[in-house]
Amino acid sequence: MGVFFALVRKQLGETRWPLVVLAASLFAMSWLTVFVTCRMERRFKKETDVAAVMRNRAFLRGMGGGSMDYSSGSIELAFWNHPFLIIAIVIWPIGRASAAIAGEIERGTIDLVLSRPISRTTYLGSQIAVMLIGLLILALALVAGNLASTIYNPVEKPPGAFQLIDPLANLIALCLCCYGFTVFVSAIDIVRWRANLFGAFVTLASYVIHVVANIPSLENVKFLDHFSIFKAYDPVGAFAEGGPKLAFNVEILLAIAAVGIVASFVAFRYRDVPSNS
């Protein structure tokens, strides 16, 4: 275990500043979601005619999908679909996945580590542990941002920390999914940029497909949503409904993650580790 923790400590030391920056960004974004929700609720209260109320609800549905329950928590979590927030959090798993093997081979440092008596399984396991620790920190930053902002931006019905667990589980599952397919490419490649590009492209394309497939006027391309990992990402639904749908979504995302991670263990175990020259 000493070897495992030495690897974890080293990797955390290397990535501490990117992690701090990402956590600060997510804290700020989470703060902002509550701030905007607070402002929106104040504005909605002032509008009393039916047309305005319907218009506002249509706006909220556009943000958060059909399951919108119009509570403060749902409005806040609708912003978890915003590309900025998604980019800020998936950077971490994609970055860690590409760095895990391809990145270490590219910069030539894997030679020193793997020439010591360390199994490749332990090595990759430590990389996954670091990614999970970072993910936990980022999730806590999101929750902390939300709770802290609620103090200064009172909303009608603020969600408690425990109510955020379901959407957080969905978000973490999404991140693990991104990690899964990216780390597999990292496990078979020798340069980091290709794994990064693959992870970013699949995530971005998946997001775009999800958005396009859910445009009401494009009913004929709705089937494309089945090819998007974001079909299984619904933070508002997870918050409002939780239950079986959330469990199904999380299972789908974790299954993709598991396939990617197991495949990367196998690929890394049997591959050649070339020198970087």
Next chain:
Amino acid sequence: MISTERLTKRYGANHALRDLTLEVRPGEVFGLLGPNGSGKTTTIRLLLGMIKPTSGKASVAGRDCWKESLAVRERVSYLPGELRLYGHMTGYAFLKFLSDLRGGASIDRAAAIADRVLKVELTRKIRTFSTGMKQKLALSQAFADPVDILILDEPTSALDPSARDVVLDLVKAARADRQTVVFSGHVLPEVEAVADRVAIMRKGRLMHLEDMHERRSNLRLVLVRFAGLEAVPRDYPEHLELAPRDLNGEVALLEHRGSPVELFAWLADQRVVDVAIGTDDLKSLYDRFHGPNVTDDEFEDQ
């Protein structure tokens, strides 16, 4: 201690290593010589289980280098040729990290070698180190590890002459401690200074294996200027163990392995103008396989 049997590594049609069979004995310094692309680093990576052999097998202390790589690496310390370290760490943190990956016992020894022997500033960040300083730091850890085998891939490539001497002394000290050292390099005098045996490689093949002690004690080179072309002998008496290496007009470079008394007696009978006798160096052996006039055709059948 280390043995390979028809060890081969192929990348597509390209042979990085071809049918390498050799044995490294316990407690010896074994030199691996050859230019870039000759298969030295491939051999080392195969021994460490970093790459899988296409065919053949390699073992260290009876353990298969690919299937039991972990057990092999418990007994081996390695200095990579292309050295890349973690720039964000201080020298000491780096030694501590590598030491922790082997149980943590060697940190004090590594720090002592780095600080007192190789004069590395351990409190500085590695990103501020020169290439030579980085190499010294990694060497400190390699020499400090409590292992049976040291594999050093071009360990002196970035070092200044005085640091090179220190490293060669450390290699000799490792041999005195009964450690086995595989020393890969290009600088022939260094390998010559420390190696017990050397393997000369060319394009993935083992071309020649030489026992350096035997070479130093037995082989001498005799440069003879005869009194004209007609004085140059066509044949040499077998009992003298004399063989021409190079002929240039009336000047002959001869290899001699026999008794010096008999050699002098034979020279006295010849029409000789001048004689110079010396020991052979590794370069002349190396040049037989990598000299400027050597072509691939000469070794095609080997």
